[in-house]
Amino acid sequence: MEENRKVVIELQNVKRDFKVGSETVHALRGVSFKIYEGEFVTIMGTSGSGKSTLLNQLGCLDTPTSGEYYLDGTSVREMSKSQRARLRNRKIGFVFQNYNLLAKTTAVENVELPLMYNSSYNASQRREAAIKALEAVGLADRLEHKSNQMSGGQMQRVAIARALVNNPAVILADEATGNLDTRTSFEVLVLFQKLHAEGRTIIFVTHNPEIAQYSSRNIMLRDGKIREDVINNNILSAAEALANLPKPQDD
Amino acid sequence: MNFLNLIKIAIKAIRSNRFRSFLSMLGIIIGVAAVIIMMAIGQGSKESVRQNISQMGTNIIMIQPGTDMMRGGVRPDPSSMQTLKLEDYNALLESDLQFVSHMSPEVTASGQCIYGANNTSTTVYGESVEYLDIRQLEVTDGEMFTNDDIKKSSKVCVIGKTVATQLFPDGSDPIGKTIRFKSIPFKVVGVLKSKGYNSFGMDQDNLLIAPYTTVMKRIQAQTYFSSINCSALTEEVTDYAIDELTAKLRALHKLKDFAEDDFTIRSQQEMMDTMSSTMDMITIILVVAAAFSLLVAGIGIMNIMLVSVTERTKEIGLRMSVGARGFDISCQFLIESIMISLTGGIIGVLVGYFASILCSTLFMLPTSIPLWAIVVSFIVCTVIGIGFGYFPARKAAMMDPIEAIRYE
Ligand SMILES: Nc1ncnc2c1ncn2[C@@H]1O[C@H](COP(=O)(O)OP(=O)(O)OP(=O)(O)O)[C@@H](O)[C@H]1O
Numbered sequence A: 001m002e003e004n005r006k007v008v009i010e011l012q013n014v015k016r017d018f019k020v021g022s023e024t025v026h027a028l029r030g031v032s033f034k035i036y037e038g039e040f041v042t043i044m045g046t047s048g049s050g051k052s053t054l055l056n057q058l059g060c061l062d063t064p065t066s067g068e069y070y071l072d073g074t075s076v077r078e079m080s081k082s083q084r085a086r087l088r089n090r091k092i093g094f095v096f097q098n099y100n101l102l103a104k105t106t107a108v109e110n111v112e113l114p115l116m117y118n119s120s121y122n123a124s125q126r127r128e129a130a131i132k133a134l135e136a137v138g139l140a141d142r143l144e145h146k147s148n149q150m151s152g153g154q155m156q157r158v159a160i161a162r163a164l165v166n167n168p169a170v171i172l173a174d175e176a177t178g179n180l181d182t183r184t185s186f187e188v189l190v191l192f193q194k195l196h197a198e199g200r201t202i203i204f205v206t207h208n209p210e211i212a213q214y215s216s217r218n219i220m221l222r223d224g225k226i227r228e229d230v231i232n233n234n235i236l237s238a239a240e241a242l243a244n245l246p247k248p249q250d251d
Numbered sequence B: 001m002n003f004l005n006l007i008k009i010a011i012k013a014i015r016s017n018r019f020r021s022f023l024s025m026l027g028i029i030i031g032v033a034a035v036i037i038m039m040a041i042g043q044g045s046k047e048s049v050r051q052n053i054s055q056m057g058t059n060i061i062m063i064q065p066g067t068d069m070m071r072g073g074v075r076p077d078p079s080s081m082q083t084l085k086l087e088d089y090n091a092l093l094e095s096d097l098q099f100v101s102h103m104s105p106e107v108t109a110s111g112q113c114i115y116g117a118n119n120t121s122t123t124v125y126g127e128s129v130e131y132l133d134i135r136q137l138e139v140t141d142g143e144m145f146t147n148d149d150i151k152k153s154s155k156v157c158v159i160g161k162t163v164a165t166q167l168f169p170d171g172s173d174p175i176g177k178t179i180r181f182k183s184i185p186f187k188v189v190g191v192l193k194s195k196g197y198n199s200f201g202m203d204q205d206n207l208l209i210a211p212y213t214t215v216m217k218r219i220q221a222q223t224y225f226s227s228i229n230c231s232a233l234t235e236e237v238t239d240y241a242i243d244e245l246t247a248k249l250r251a252l253h254k255l256k257d258f259a260e261d262d263f264t265i266r267s268q269q270e271m272m273d274t275m276s277s278t279m280d281m282i283t284i285i286l287v288v289a290a291a292f293s294l295l296v297a298g299i300g301i302m303n304i305m306l307v308s309v310t311e312r313t314k315e316i317g318l319r320m321s322v323g324a325r326g327f328d329i330s331c332q333f334l335i336e337s338i339m340i341s342l343t344g345g346i347i348g349v350l351v352g353y354f355a356s357i358l359c360s361t362l363f364m365l366p367t368s369i370p371l372w373a374i375v376v377s378f379i380v381c382t383v384i385g386i387g388f389g390y391f392p393a394r395k396a397a398m399m400d401p402i403e404a405i406r407y408e
């Protein structure tokens, strides 16, 4: 790839050890890579290979035992807890496997949540941004629906809107389609591809090898190390795949 | 996160667990209401006692025989209670006291009073004419006896309203009638204006006032007084008047410099203060007892907040991952616990207020809620909210976002 593109994420020999009793678990054993602006990266690997641990590093929820991590040019390793909280608030959008919406709370309020911790937004700007994000994920007609009044796919789209609302440098998704059926998974994937097309940087952790075909790059982890890092020059269209799925019976 | 949003979140959290929040508020409600009621009754009684005493006249000074019991503490022998003699009174009368306007020696006797077939038990006060001015009494029918009556030890008296109605139930005019007190005949020359009951429940109209000479010689056969009542020129010079009287009496009794007074002088003001501070003491004890229930209520809040924090671990993890700092999280839970205790406090003040109104109408207890008690209640509730919310809030703030968001 052309080297003049902007580097959003840079890892330099990142290691993460966990002490469990007297033993040390090496969850990451020296991981280095750069992720450029506008990439859609899938991270794959067997269970226990360190995917979530890596994502927690990228999301500034955790700090490396050793090695350097630069997010949008700033070093994260030396940051305090509250500095990292601020960084997450401004630069990162999370999408979780189990949605993690606030209970009994409307879609708009859920999406507003990250902006609540950003004092440069006032109430009306917050709402405006939240509505825009919900429109972007195709939920313009579900603004006031509460989280328990929506389907899994809708909830995940609210979660994606929440990850978009702060206009982050990178969107991090851990098994974002893990709880969804095939059809809904593809709908969510279509959404991610749309965001990719709009120029957003996405890192998507998954078990499902199929998904890698819809991303622009795939990183394979094994035992805390990078096993394979390949650019996908033949990105499939999730929208086409969705159209080719067998139609549900009661349609 | 700004303050208004934190309050909104707290309200939402409290409302989504209405019953539980109410139960933890209940402790605060009961505690605050108890404190308010105790204060209302304490303060109310104090005010009514003060009012009663000041109605009697705040410039009254009482001279009593014997050393001050409060200071001495030694049980007095009977002779030490006979130090106020007729000579003392006469000497005081002759010396020109600057700050004393009136003076009346007092000898009392209790017993049956009879007129015809009617009788009543009452107390006769042997006094001088000036007694009326000192106690601010008025003779409505007839007249007060005179200094001449005192000189001659005449068997005359003025009677209180209660005595009048007891002895003359048919409403006939007592003036000029001769009643008998302990079989000694007294001619009624006047009837006192009614003063009603005082705050200790004592009937202030059940009395006879007769010349002190008459009571001393004809009833008690004694040469000493049970007290001498004086009034200071004004309330402000009461202390000077006391000093003046003390110096004079010490000289009369020929007391050496180091000797203690063999009499005790107290002003009404002083009595009122003693009374007030006793009432204050009782109030404080009651309020402290009630305040302990607030402590228990605070522990209840802490308990509920700990449950709330644990229940919302996942929410805490989510908030942290989207950028909430530990500080934001602890504020959120602190505001919630403050809201619970403050709401409880507001309801408690209202309950206490209505309960004390109920007390005063139902049991005729005088009540009054000082404004500062309400302000202090709110401050205390806020402090409880912060104090007992701090630990749960800190627990929430210290959570690790990765573990918290995985919590099921
Ligand atoms: N907090 C922790 N304490 C101790 N060990 C941990 C901790 N978190 C992760 N590990 C260990 O690190 C290794 C990597 O875990 P990780 O959760 O990153 O795997 P994963 O690739 O996400 O697996 P999965 O696909 O099942 O989600 C595992 O061996 C795990 O036991």
Ligand SMILES: [Mg+2]
Pocket: A051, A052, A053
């Ligand atoms: Mg994982």
